[in-house]
Amino acid sequence: MENKNVRTIGVLTSGGDAPGMNAAIRSVVRVGSYYGLKVFGVRRGYNGLINGELEEMNARSVSEILQRGGTILQTARCLEFKEEAGVKKAVEIAKVFGLDGLVVVGGDGSFRGARDLCAAGLPTIALPGTIDNDISCSEYTVGYDTCLNTVKDAVDKIRDTAQSHERCSIIEVMGRAAGYIAIQAGIACGAEVILVPERKWSFDEDVLRPILESKSRGRKHSIIIVAEGIGGVIEMAKEIEEKTGIESRATILGHVQRGGSPTVRDRVVASEMGCKAVELLLEGKQNRIVCMQQHEIVDVDIEEGLAMKKELPQNLVDLAKKLTV
Amino acid sequence: MENKNVRTIGVLTSGGDAPGMNAAIRSVVRVGSYYGLKVFGVRRGYNGLINGELEEMNARSVSEILQRGGTILQTARCLEFKEEAGVKKAVEIAKVFGLDGLVVVGGDGSFRGARDLCAAGLPTIALPGTIDNDISCSEYTVGYDTCLNTVKDAVDKIRDTAQSHERCSIIEVMGRAAGYIAIQAGIACGAEVILVPERKWSFDEDVLRPILESKSRGRKHSIIIVAEGIGGVIEMAKEIEEKTGIESRATILGHVQRGGSPTVRDRVVASEMGCKAVELLLEGKQNRIVCMQQHEIVDVDIEEGLAMKKELPQNLVDLAKKLTV
Amino acid sequence: MENKNVRTIGVLTSGGDAPGMNAAIRSVVRVGSYYGLKVFGVRRGYNGLINGELEEMNARSVSEILQRGGTILQTARCLEFKEEAGVKKAVEIAKVFGLDGLVVVGGDGSFRGARDLCAAGLPTIALPGTIDNDISCSEYTVGYDTCLNTVKDAVDKIRDTAQSHERCSIIEVMGRAAGYIAIQAGIACGAEVILVPERKWSFDEDVLRPILESKSRGRKHSIIIVAEGIGGVIEMAKEIEEKTGIESRATILGHVQRGGSPTVRDRVVASEMGCKAVELLLEGKQNRIVCMQQHEIVDVDIEEGLAMKKELPQNLVDLAKKLTV
Amino acid sequence: MENKNVRTIGVLTSGGDAPGMNAAIRSVVRVGSYYGLKVFGVRRGYNGLINGELEEMNARSVSEILQRGGTILQTARCLEFKEEAGVKKAVEIAKVFGLDGLVVVGGDGSFRGARDLCAAGLPTIALPGTIDNDISCSEYTVGYDTCLNTVKDAVDKIRDTAQSHERCSIIEVMGRAAGYIAIQAGIACGAEVILVPERKWSFDEDVLRPILESKSRGRKHSIIIVAEGIGGVIEMAKEIEEKTGIESRATILGHVQRGGSPTVRDRVVASEMGCKAVELLLEGKQNRIVCMQQHEIVDVDIEEGLAMKKELPQNLVDLAKKLTV
Numbered sequence A, B, C, D: 001m002e003n004k005n006v007r008t009i010g011v012l013t014s015g016g017d018a019p020g021m022n023a024a025i026r027s028v029v030r031v032g033s034y035y036g037l038k039v040f041g042v043r044r045g046y047n048g049l050i051n052g053e054l055e056e057m058n059a060r061s062v063s064e065i066l067q068r069g070g071t072i073l074q075t076a077r078c079l080e081f082k083e084e085a086g087v088k089k090a091v092e093i094a095k096v097f098g099l100d101g102l103v104v105v106g107g108d109g110s111f112r113g114a115r116d117l118c119a120a121g122l123p124t125i126a127l128p129g130t131i132d133n134d135i136s137c138s139e140y141t142v143g144y145d146t147c148l149n150t151v152k153d154a155v156d157k158i159r160d161t162a163q164s165h166e167r168c169s170i171i172e173v174m175g176r177a178a179g180y181i182a183i184q185a186g187i188a189c190g191a192e193v194i195l196v197p198e199r200k201w202s203f204d205e206d207v208l209r210p211i212l213e214s215k216s217r218g219r220k221h222s223i224i225i226v227a228e229g230i231g232g233v234i235e236m237a238k239e240i241e242e243k244t245g246i247e248s249r250a251t252i253l254g255h256v257q258r259g260g261s262p263t264v265r266d267r268v269v270a271s272e273m274g275c276k277a278v279e280l281l282l283e284g285k286q287n288r289i290v291c292m293q294q295h296e297i298v299d300v301d302i303e304e305g306l307a308m309k310k311e312l313p314q315n316l317v318d319l320a321k322k323l324t325v
Helices: A021-034 A045-051 A083-097 A108-119 A144-165 A180-188 A203-216 A233-244 A254-258 A264-282 A302-307 A316-322 B022-032 B044-050 B086-097 B109-117 B145-166 B182-190 B205-214 B233-244 B256-257 B266-283 B303-308 B312-323 C021-034 C045-051 C084-096 C109-117 C144-166 C180-188 C201-214 C233-244 C254-258 C264-282 C303-306 C313-320 D022-036 D048-049 D084-096 D108-119 D144-166 D179-190 D203-216 D235-245 D254-258 D264-282 D302-307 D314-322
Strands: A008-013 A038-042 A054-057 A101-106 A124-128 A168-173 A193-195 A220-229 A250-251 A288-293 A298-303 B008-013 B038-042 B054-057 B099-106 B124-128 B167-172 B193-195 B222-227 B248-251 B286-291 B298-300 C008-013 C038-042 C054-057 C101-106 C122-128 C166-174 C193-195 C221-228 C249-250 C289-295 C296-301 D008-013 D040-044 D054-057 D101-106 D124-128 D168-173 D194-197 D220-227 D249-253 D289-291 D295-303
Touching: A008 A021, A021 A101, A021 A124, A021 A264, A045 A083, A045 A108, A045 B038, A045 D203, A054 D008, A083 A108, A083 D264, A101 A108, A101 A264, A101 D084, A108 A124, A108 A302, A124 A264, A144 A168, A144 A180, A144 A220, A144 A250, A144 A264, A144 B266, A168 A180, A168 A233, A180 A193, A180 A220, A180 A316, A180 B266, A193 A203, A203 A220, A203 A233, A203 B303, A220 A233, A233 A250, A233 C254, A250 C249, A250 C254, A254 B248, A254 C249, A264 A288, A264 A298, A264 B145, A264 D008, A288 A302, A298 A302, A302 D168, A316 B022, A316 B266, B008 B022, B008 B044, B008 D054, B022 B038, B022 B099, B022 B266, B038 B044, B038 D008, B044 B086, B044 B109, B044 C289, B054 B099, B054 B266, B086 B109, B099 B109, B099 B167, B099 B266, B099 C180, B099 C254, B109 B124, B109 B303, B109 D264, B124 B303, B145 B167, B145 B182, B145 B222, B145 B248, B145 B256, B145 B266, B145 D254, B167 B182, B167 B233, B182 B193, B182 B298, B182 B312, B205 B222, B205 B233, B222 B233, B233 B248, B248 D249, B248 D254, B256 D144, B256 D249, B266 B286, B266 B298, B286 B303, B286 D203, B298 B303, C008 C021, C008 C045, C021 C038, C021 C264, C021 D314, C038 C045, C045 C084, C045 C109, C101 C109, C109 C303, C109 D144, C144 C180, C144 C221, C144 C254, C144 C264, C144 D264, C166 C180, C166 C233, C180 C193, C180 C221, C180 C313, C193 C201, C201 C221, C201 C233, C221 C233, C233 C249, C264 C289, C264 D144, C264 D179, C264 D314, C289 C303, C313 D022, C313 D264, D008 D022, D008 D048, D022 D040, D022 D101, D022 D264, D048 D084, D084 D108, D101 D108, D101 D264, D108 D124, D108 D302, D124 D264, D144 D168, D144 D179, D144 D220, D144 D249, D144 D254, D144 D264, D168 D179, D168 D235, D179 D194, D179 D220, D194 D203, D203 D220, D203 D235, D220 D235, D235 D249, D264 D289, D289 D302, D295 D302
Parallel strands: A008 A038, A008 A101, A101 A124, A124 A288, A168 A220, A168 A250, A193 A220, B008 B038, B008 B099, B099 B124, B124 B286, B167 B222, B167 B248, B193 B222, C008 C038, C008 C101, C101 C122, C122 C289, C166 C221, C166 C249, C193 C221, D008 D040, D008 D101, D101 D124, D124 D289, D168 D220, D168 D249, D194 D220
Antiparallel strands: A038 A054, A288 A298, B038 B054, B286 B298, C038 C054, C289 C296, D040 D054, D289 D295
């Protein structure tokens, strides 16, 4: 694969960091090198592009980063980039460094930036890197699996103490608008109650009743997983304690969910997607999101991808119910 | 969902154990209970069926097993079951306990047993539980993800010492006929060389050359992942040391790869597949393998499933090469 | 070792649960069996003693609990036991079951209960099981090491994201009156700031200054470890962000610190201490705390032990400072 | 603390690598900087000293290495250094770089080198860094705790599969002449049999009998931990299988035991010892081993330290027996 119009590319990470972003960077750099490209790493997301924080990378500069959490290129929000002037400035800097293409790793906010760059003349490919798995066009986003396993490890630990004290433990996990983390982690940890922003719920029906039923079956400890978008876990703990007499405690897992050495799945998918992104640029494509559909790595138009709607799988919601008989 | 002909079912684990088998057992028991079924656990695979080692299980008996490795029902090879008389005896015992259906969790050897049970009159559903991911009809088998992450953790540790001593480390991972573990773990760990049984290889071309090239680029340590079916890692270490002067060490990971608390993926997929298996029995189906195809949980005929051929994904083999520039 | 007056003993866990309590229970049961004793497990701490929740245990009943977090005997606070009548009732129940001695695993609150039991006629030995390491007479308490490593794992993850976003991360760890967890975890995680209840601190001097100094040396991310007894981490994050312009986030680790499979140290020390406790009873001793002093397992009088004062090691406080140049 | 004769020091790691060596390096560099010293890192152990592979380090160069396994300075065996000429050459290089002192992190072989350097005119302090915990004068060596926990994680996994298949699993752990790893890991994992080089053993009495007794009590799976110095685990598995009929499998854990992110204990003790080493040099001392005695960080003369004899603690050997009733 060779393309005389694509000699030099860049890669940046943007938005919230996710485990596996380094694996994606490494893949872009190495696959780029494999095809004879010059690859620049851009620091601090779109900020770095605007400010010219680029440095050339090679196989050695991404050595030993595969297993590291976070992103060695760092990431940041960039208000300036939301203005047309910012995008224009970024494209000018890209020209200074001779970039013929760019790979942006991030979430849907970052994808809008990628689209704007394409419109302004810099061929850009978006790669879904976010722990939330909330990219509509892709079955999977880099970072999701590591995040889920971090949550699982934490909840397994909390269950130890919940059992020992016969307590009810309420755990808030990430997901402001999306319940993907909550539903998978909830099933994986055998949670008695799972609350997600995509479904209506009532305290009496969905929280109190299963706990009281569980209690009447002789089991006093329980685990409740609540997505961030629902919130209010500290108050919930108080209310449960008042109404059931069962000691209740809330934990907000927080930023621990963003870090950690990536799992195999995140490392491999990130590597595959990074490779795909480079090859799309070499094929002369742009304005595409690399994504996983039906277990295959494919690509869709950014605009179309952003317009898609992703449903929380109803079968998992049902499964969770069947498993807590 | 209700089926007057299916009131009582059994579940057993067979063949090599795999992390997530307990999640599958739990799912069969709980989803069975959810649908009002009586569920028996069968001990020690087909042996237990022949010998009548069954005990009734309920939601409580599978409490707190989700996070445990291995299988609480245990597993064993069963020579007797390979004979027609053994299968007949098993079906008789199943009648004694009133089983209207059975879920068998295991690998392809176990699936042949499931088929024979169906033929002899016991409706049986097979569920792929094996760390090798070598079931042709399914993109995924329960236990694979945990195994991969165990290998990854081990190789990440070995890399620490390989780097410190500038050594070449050769690691044998499971997979007698299949290189799925080797290829995914190899990519996830940034192995310089990956040898799988599905591909021809030569020592000079595929082992010696990349190590020498890496050495000439100034990098003396390297990681070689070898599938069990290739073998000979201790001799390989000696030969590399002799021919390159680089100190080389072999590690055979062995049974550590079979154990451990299952990852989120294994817990969730096992739960989904267990649910599907019960629902297939309730639909009056039998002789089916529950499997994952295009990211969905579906089912195929056992005979057809066994006849399929699964290829090692060429794109992963290529990717591994591109990443080791 | 034989003692005709000690034929039957009990074991209970009390106060906050700690990883390794199961290893201590197992050791009391197995070492008791080794010496020919009958051993009863008492459920739910002193509550279970008052209410007669005892069951005989043997080598098999403690099989496979060594690796499990929490306590299989469960634990609870017991207000009734703080009254003389409660203690008297407990001793009567102990007589009903023929207990000649009792081992109590817990913290200093539990030790006062052990002392009261001795005074009321039940020979009791106390074993320090608490994640806080705040037992004055002992260099080590069961659960401390596992807790420290849980904190370390969490902070290592948070650092990934702090680095990627160039944030200041403030992490609250357990320790209401004691900074042992904070100081060791702080050193182990390379925290820029460590705040413990045993030392006075000022926001300007001890928090703001090191962060600003670090920033002026070109490093924007930092980790601050705060013991629970200090509190106020959410407000602290806001204040740091306002005064330095560095994005700041707080995480309260919470109950995750109490759980998890115990480390080797906790398993081994718990086993040693459980053995010592049984042997003290066999020697006819009572009212003793098993403890670690100068790296040896010894015992001290409960009253004397409770009266001792444990200092936060000044050398660790100094070390933390020297390491953050 | 100031010493006009000590302005510049070096640090190197030697012998087998151990987790926590990086924490020791970081501590020497940072504490050195804290006292205003210039600190050089020496690459590849004594080799690097002979060949002049030194580079100046500062607080930033040891940033983010605390959590990494292995040693960033690398390590190697050095035959040349065993000759007087080698030592002389090393001291000359040290003069070239103006070293007033050196800290050597390693095992007893490395300590002999440190002693020779002192004799040849370079004040040197030895710091015990070896997973084997076989340094006679010290209760603890950096790397031991991480190694133990790696072994524990592996054995916990192997037990899952041993239980599921009712197998006997024999696991060889490191320790050619010393059984410290085997005895602690054996107790921590509830091994039925532990074989160490310091104790005589017979196959019939110490291996076969406990397995047969365990089998006759209805328990077919068992775990046997064997120190490397005993060896022969593959043959042992065969013999057990032949004589008991219990399927038996051997695993040689190998180099995985050397790597991994260090535990809290290894990070903290390494930090304390590194600090102590620098302060000893500043006090004008040399030819000392930093060590832990009675839970305190102290120092002893290298010659005296090497002459001491460390016994395998008999109480642990006895404890292991009491716990396997």
